[in-house]
Amino acid sequence: MGSSRRFGVRWQAQRDTALDSVWSDRSSADPKRRRRFALPAHSKLVLVLLLLTAHCSLLTGCRRDMQDQPKAIAYRENSFYKDGTGSRPLVEGTVPRGYLRQEREYYTGKKSAAPSATPQTQTAATQSTSTPLYPDDVETIPMTITKADLDRGQERYNIYCSACHGMTGYGDGIVARRGFNKPSPANYHQDRLRQAPAGHFFDVMTNGWGAMPSYASQIPVEDRWRIIAYLRALQLSQQGNSPTVNDRGSSPTVREGSSRK
Amino acid sequence: MPQIFRHSTNYLARTTIFGAIFILFAALWVTAEIARSGWNTGAYIERQQPIQFSHKHHVGDDGIDCRYCHTSVETSASAGMPATAVCMNCHKQIWADSPYLKPVRDSFKDGKPLEWIRVHDLPDFAYFNHSIHINKGVGCSTCHGRIDQMPVVSQTQSLQMEWCLECHRAPENYVRPKEKVFDMEWRPRNSSKAEIAEGLDLKTKYHIQKPDVLTSCSTCHR
Known part of the structure; x- marks a missing residue:
């Protein structure tokens, strides 16, 4: 009790001095001067309250105008167009800068001087190499493949191809195992595909084949060739007697529940 | 008295x-x-989408890579939303008759785009580019959380400026080796000395700018 009393007294004293300092010019003749002295404490309080209010209103959405500007950004809907999409498809026949794609072999996987195509069926497997199965397609990859390209090919293969064709290319990826099997994804380790020219794989990736859709929108041209390079490595790795097989290619995953063709 | x-x-x-x-x-x-x-x-608020698409199933169970659908994440500002045709790559045979996928089939048939609800909605005055983050070693899960465990995707971070700056001020605490960028299980280092040193190494290796550049106003508000 004693201490509180002391405190009370001290506080009383402090309050008195504070009041004295505010009202010290009470005796001043100019009443305006007195008001100027009195106002700051009041306006400070108002300021603090205003700041608090402003802080609170930050939460409630006065920022929305800048937050959602009426401009086109990727995938934002846009009522201006009939189909409602802000991201517009290219007008048919548009050739963007750098997309002239004159090198036929590189961009289509077809031979430059195309011989008249001989009719062929998708499923025909020719054992002899004397009559080429895909005569239009380029035999080899029309770009230099470095180790980095091969690694990139492996990465892209694992992203886009392995879901159906499996990590080792037996056509036993997770999607195939979950029921995408009418027909099953191709097994790369069959004679038809071992002998197929590089351009055939490019053609399949670009335009689709059988049940497989086109992957042209997902895999750029350069990556398609790199994937083919990796496919070749995969094929070599499963031929067993190849001296070029290294540990990277010959680490098969366990194949489950899928028939090897 | x-x-x-x-x-x-x-x-x-x-x-x-x-x-x-x-x-x-x-x-x-x-x-x-x-x-x-x-x-x-909006963090941790699950957004119901027009289709009950589960990242947990597609990423966690099936192991499909992020980039299979979000194709442009390495090369452009937007990660890329898959066209309906990409869904149909698999779903023309798998679950082909499911009523859940009717909107997808309809969209595929009549060419009308699916209307997804944006989960991570940055303010329009903030510039964000996915590709630069991916290519400098910022992983998907750093910002998006464990997508592979989310049946319905929700934001796991505040996406507020203070959150962006947390990394822009000290990227060494968050960058990871590039080959781990799409790894959902990678955890941020818990700031032991060796781990910070590793982060600093990566910062040098990937030519990540100094904090005064990364925190400059015009880096994100342009």
Whole structure:
């Protein structure tokens, strides 16, 4: 009790001095001067309250105008167009800068001087190499493949191809195992595909084949060739007697529940 | 004249003074916490989509890579939303008759785009580019959380400026080796000396700019 009393007294004293300092010019003749002295404490309080209010209103959405500007950004809907999409498809026949794609072999996987195509069926497997199965397609990859390209090919293969064709290319990826099997994804380790020219794989990736859709929108041209390079490595790795097989290619995953063709 | 207030009333005065300070700071603190909470930022609020698409199933169970659908994440500002045709790559045979996928089939047939609800909605005055982050070693899960465990995707971070700056001020705490960028299980280092050194190494290796550049206004507000 004693201490509180002391405190009370001290506080009383402090309050008195504070009041004295505010009202010290009470005796001043100019009443305006007195008001100027009195106002700051009041306006400070108002300021603090205003700041608090402003802080609170930050939460409630006065920022929305800048937050959602009426401009086109990727995938934002846009009522201006009939189909409602802000991201517009290219007008048919548009050739963007750098997309002239004159090198036929590189961009289509077809031979430059195309011989008249001989009719062929998708499923025909020719054992002899004397009559080429895909005569239009380029035999080899029309770009230099470095180790980095091969690694990139492996990465892209694992992203886009392995879901159906499996990590080792037996056509036993997770999607195939979950029921995408009418027909099953191709097994790369069959004679038809071992002998197929590089351009055939490019053609399949670009335009689709059988049940497989086109992957042209997902895999750029350069990556398609790199994937083919990796496919070749995969094929070599499963031929067993190849001296070029290294540990990277010959680490098969366990194949489950899928028939090897 | 007897005193109106007893001495014990000083308690009240004292409490009021300290209380005012406390209440003021408490109010500020509560305001700040509300501003950071999911209620304001939208974090941890699951967004129902027109199709019950489960990232947990496609990424976690099936192991499909992020980039299979979000194709442009390495090369452009937007990660890329898959065209309906990409869904149909698999779903023309798998679950081909499921009523859940009717909107997908309809969209595929009549060419009308699916309308997804944006989960991570940055303000339009903030510039963000996915590809630069991916190519400098910022992983998907750093910002998006464990997508492979989310049946319905929700934001796991506040996406507020202070959150962006946390990394822009000290990227060494968050960058990871590039080959781990799409790895959902990679965890941020818990800031032991060796791990910070590793982060600093990566920072040099990937030519990540200094904090004064990364925190410059025009880096994100352009």
